[in-house]
Amino acid sequence: MAFDLKDFGVEPAGFDAVRPFAVEGLDVRGRALVMGPVIDNILSRHDYPAPVSRLLAEAVVLTSLLGTALKFEGRFTLQTQSDGPVSMLVVDFSAPESVRAYASFDAEQVADAMARGATRPEDLLGRGHLAMTIDQGQHMQRYQGLVELDGASLEEIAHRYFARSEQIPTVVRLAVGELLTPAAAAGSTHRWIAGGVMVQFLPDSTERMRQADIHPGDAPEGTEAHVIDEDDAWLEAKALVDTIKDDELVDPDLGVEHLLFRLFHERGARLFEPQKVQDRCRCSRERVEGILSTFKAEEVDAMREGDKIVVTCEFCSTRYEFDADNF
Incomplete structure (x- = not known):
């Protein structure tokens, strides 16, 4: 269904701006983002192999969704260390809007992975850990959460982080695309685009947020799994987010507002002021x-x-x- 945002007094967030939102009928809050020039600048500057660029782009989107939620002038850092072809990702977000990122990788291992078609993020990361660090400044205590990398996607790793560290039911969708546009004199030009949506269940009653215990991995054989019936509102919100296709997240003509309308028009989504993201390094x-x-x-x-x-x-x-x- 097409509509004009201006009819509702809403200016589109556009590229490189996180749009916070709430769906009060489902007790969820979230953030949505489409990255254009910022992610293209970061990736083009490094000229990584395409699978490495895609992996780093996912990490940048995830970090931007989380970093713009900081309520203070601090830093949020996502870092992986693993035994895969991409041994390290570092994405550093300085509130309120600056992001920078790089990847360390073994060129031969990445080339071999590409030859075998093993280029999913989980293939490139291998096994190790992911750390999310919040630094509130020199006079405040740093907070760090660790999640094991064990062949899961960044989306799944984010879900585990929130389940263990924040104990907030969370669902994340990430996607990366490449845009080829005709150029007058030199064939086609290439641009990177990436997008993401994060939705969290935050009802007034914390009892409704209960989740099943995470399997410890070493329970005796025959131990019954801990099962909790999930809240109907959260089940509906997750089901809606699961319908998002990758090409919707990276469609330059769609915009996050239209995507949110497609998802939640029956329930109604409340939009908050977008928060810009800048490609800015802290070095000097x-x-x-x-x-x-x-x-x-x-x-x-x-x-x-x-x-x-x-x-x-x-x-x-x-x-x-x-x-x-x-x-």
């Missing part, structure tokens, strides 16, 4: 110089390139050159 020449000044002389010598010390930021690929004799 002064910051890098300050770090170098803490290194020992032999460490500085090991970094020499002739009479220069060259440092390249892993996040934004900015190259900094310093006179080695100054350290």
